Amino acid sequence: MLSKVAERVYWAARYIERVESTARLVNIYDQLLFDMPRQVNFGWYNLIVINSLEQDFNDRYSVRDERNVVKFLLGDDTNPCSIVSSLQSIRENIRTTRDVIPAEAWEMVNELTQFVQENLNQGINRSNRHEFLDHVIKACQQIVGLMFVNMSRDEAWDMLMLGQNIERADMTTRNLDAAIAAILQVEDDEFAVNSRQIIWANVLRSLNADQPFRRAMRCSIKGAPVVHFLLADDHFPRAITYCLNTIIASAKALPKSKDVKREADALHKVVIASTNSESYGSSFRDDLNELQIAIQNLHQLIGRTWFLSEQ
């Protein structure tokens, strides 16, 4: 497989994942806001913080309200992480890898891009936002599903897996970080227990993890079990352990994978070590931050190993 094609497939997978998770994040966020007690004051701007987009956002908008945040995340083509920009990147990457990706995937990506272009206002205005985002989420799942049932488990597939799981691991750390940040904002009053539970439940929902969490952990939704589940579960596809295991398995199928395997193994040990605690406060945010850096390093190592054409 060509190095360049490998790189593009990897990025296509990352962006597909990013579109879906961004859509889901926005889609369930108003539910969180509706559920929180009135006394708790946090708003849409948290979505910007989760994605580390504070600077980009503040360069363009002065008001941190719902409309601006949603517009920025869905339709702003100057925001490289917006749905519109990510779709553009998926298109460019798939357009140039059409020899290894199933032909129907290209058609579906075109359809989705068309849909988003034509219906963007529905997503930005509140009344039809749910339908709009639902369509986006389903279309992403359709694309991934198509590849899952149709693609040969060859090198292109392994590259897709690497991209998808790096993006997922990263997104899960961001969701956890946002939750801890929100928890820290909750005042210690009579509503506190309820508010914390709502926040943790929201994290699970935004990762599509509520049902698997219930089945695996068999306990009520509280900080420690949620963190343990999202860090260490072997079976849930967005748990960081699962992502790392998939990365290791895919790397094994590829040539020259020794360094990537070693790095992913080391990272896994760090993740497991951080599940020893029973309470997660502000110091855990530092751990998550380091985890994000480590995932970023793993991403770069993947690039150095397979993408750069210095042969």
Added chain:
Amino acid sequence: MPIDWKQYELQENFFDELISSPGNARQPARQLVNYLSSLSEDDINSRKIAADSTIKDMGVSFTVYTEGGNIDRAWPFDIVPRVISKTQWDKTAAGLKQRLKALNMFIDDLYHDQNIIRDGIIPEFILKQSKNYLKECEGVSPRFGVWAHICGTDLVRDSDGQFYVLEDNLRVPSGVSYMLENRSIMKRVLPEVFEKVNIAPVGDYPEHLFNTLVALSPRDIAKPVIVVLTPGIYNSAYFEHAFLAQRMGAELVEGSDLVVQDDDCVYMKTIAGLERVDVIYRRIDDLFLDPEVFDPTSVLGVAGLMRAWSAGNVALANAPGAGVADDKVVYAFVPDIIRYYLKEEPLIPNVETFLCYDDEQRAYVLDNLDKLVVKPANESGGYGMLVGPHSTKKERETFAELIKANPRNYIAQPTLALSTAPTLVGKNKLEPRHLDLRPFILQSKDTYVTTGGLTRVAMKKGSLVVNSSQGGGSKDTWIVDTTTGNR
């Protein structure tokens, strides 16, 4: 209101592909025409919309260079197919094979003994002044003596209903993916007609292309490595490059993915390291192929590629230098070329051509610029042409100067009465629009001609320019067998 074929305004002195006289369809088109008459205005309109959205979903696009930034543009498609009888097509296909066979013998001769010049069939200066003759190719012997493996020949039908060859594209002809996509669109748009009419399939082209390329492999191995070399995403035909690579299971590469090592072999950069390449279906022009030999600033090509090719370590399709035979001056000699190498009469005639280097013919051309089409010898894509009847006085004066300054570089042809076919205009009105036909011919170990080809339509009323780069559109082309009865 369904279509009333009696209202279809046949153009006087033009051959119409579907309609022979008001209200009467030609035999191979009869079922199609009847079927279209059975549709209501709404039916036709909704099929048109279905076709447009299919095109968008497929991402079929053709870039026009002047549209800065926006690299996608839906390729205008007309839902009324063009129909040709199988009997007529079979004869035409034989003529196309004959022509390419002779052209390949001609190219091979030019780069070796040049017998055709010694025997006085073609004047030597034509070769000497040809931009597409490459000294670097002299003495090289590609497999099977074939230089142009993929040829796109433009055919036009004159008022007499006869096909003529307008030009041979032997460098990097494009359009075959549109032929294939048009067919899959039509199957979705008019499935009822496909059930009834005996329409020859076109879908096996990638298979034939693959076999043509495999046969060129310099290494005798079970699975030679075949790549499609594209200039990249900003090229107007990128869609096609990706499409063909995908359909053949070949790697789609850019120059930067390839490297020539000291052993004069070509390698591609893969995730496992370097892997040797056997056959390159290149879709970049000769002069960008190798910065070592040609344009040193080219970033599209691969340094050392010509070395590897001359050494016989990699096959290039088409071979460098093959363009020498699609010079429009050489074109005028093709009938003689066929007679010289094959000792046969040409099965498809040329369009009458005036060579401006000849004093007498030049004088005629200069006197009749308002009636003729003037073309530079070495351009493609409809650029740099003068269409006399549609030109201004100033344009004619400019061309007269150009011709006098460089007569060898210009030819002129009578304005052809390009045939027409009914084309959907507005919601459900059918009007005649001019069209041509580009079949694709393959030659290496075997020869192959597409069933039909790409029909290009001048979408503007009265226009004779069908090039996609000049805003033309396309139609599906049906080769219909009327002898075996219907399904």
